[in-house]
Amino acid sequence: MAEVVTFATSDQLLVVIDPVALRTDGESVRIAKDVLSAGAATKVCLPEGPEEFARALARRGSRRPVVVGDDRALLRAVSLLHRRRELAECVLSVVPVGAALSLAGSLGVPTGAVAAARAVLDGVERRLDLLVDDSDGVVLGALRIPPIRDPAGPAGRNGADGALGANGATAAGPGAGRSWLRTCQSLVRTLAPSRATSAAAPGPSRLRVEIDGTTLVDLDQPLEAVSVAPGATGVAEVEVRPASVGAEASPLLAEGRTVTVSGAHFRYRADGVVSGPVRTRTWVVREGAWGLTVPGAG
Structure with a gap:
């Protein structure tokens, strides 16, 4: 993965600010925008959702795209x-802002x-490999089967169980003390652990890996x-x-292609994204399929 292309500050930039980044850390977004605007000609886009995000990238013209987001x-x-089959010719830049x-x-x-x-503004292009699957999905980093389990577990997403306080009462107000409601809550607590336990402890998988x-x-x-x-x-590399x-x-x-x-x-x-379920999936390595701006050696 050679770092061979440097960028001039005269480049025109399309700065696409992800709305999640703006809500999560508006100060870092402002700082990034100020630094970029001070060093290059920039056009800033504030898409309100995925569709506008896609349109902004599609209409970038000759501007180098910069994603501000997680x-x-x-x-x-x-x-x-x-x-869009434009990845090979487009050098992407990112200013990471957010939780992930x-x-x-x-x-x-x-x-x-x-x-x-x-x-x-001052970095170089690094060519990176890409994993492309048979549904035209991409993987930039690593993938794992089975996926790492959500720490909250099924019980953490159970609305009825989550509404219970430490003493078994809900936040429903004066009516929470009625006996029929306490009976229902007791039943929920009785049933929920067995459901959570079975979901949290799956048996080994039986898969063919080629x-x-x-x-x-x-x-x-x-496995x-x-x-x-x-x-x-x-x-x-496969483990x-x-x-x-x-x-x-x-x-x-x-290891293989x-x-x-x-x-x-x-x-x-x-x-960081869970996909499936599927019965079969093939990933192919595309060597040097995309370019990302990283700091220069100096």
């Missing part, structure tokens, strides 16, 4: 440009607004997890963790 805004921009910034940071972008904005057409593990081997991440240029019996089983490691997972319906988490 990891999901970055993923949305790459996905849109990929679907780990993906941008792992790709080499500073997570501070000032440093990231300066990198947009690398470049060769089977790494088949359906007869129960704890599969992970796929960018490796050396042009290949993905399969068999379900342990007694002593912990050693992971199976492989094409990774296919199939078997029972499964979900997967990629770049």
Whole structure:
């Protein structure tokens, strides 16, 4: 992944500010906008939703796009440009603002607004590999099967259970003391733990994992997890963790350009987003498929 292209401050920038970033950290958005406007000719767009976000990128003309937002805004921009088949020719810049910034940071972008904005103005282009699946979805970082479970768990999303206070009363006011309501609440508390426990402790998965057409593990081997991440240029690194019996089983490691997972319906988490369920999914590595602005070596 060579860093070969530098940018001049005379470049015209299209600064697309994700509405979530504006609500989450308006001060960092203002700082980024001021730094960018002071160093280059900028056109600032404030889309109100995904449709306007897409239109702004589509109408960028010769301006270099700069996304001000979190990891999901970055993923949305790459996905849109990929679907328009404009990703290879477009160098994307990002100023990370928001709660989820780990993906941008792992790709080499500073997570501070000032440093990231300066990198947009004075940085270099880094060509990065991309995982593209058979539904035309993209993965910028790593993916995992099964997805990392929501810490809140099913019980944390249960409206009836969440309405209960420490003493079993609700915030419904004077009527909360009626016996029929207490009976219902008791029933909810009785049923909810068994539902949550069954959802939080799934058994091992049985999946077939193929690398470049060769089977790494088949359906007869129960698995704890599969992970796929960018490796050396042009290949993905795959780690399969068999379900342990007694002593912990050693992971199976492989690398290749094409990774296919199939078997029972499964979900997967990629770049912080859970997808599925699907019965089969194939990811292909596209070498140097997109360009991202990062700080220069100096």
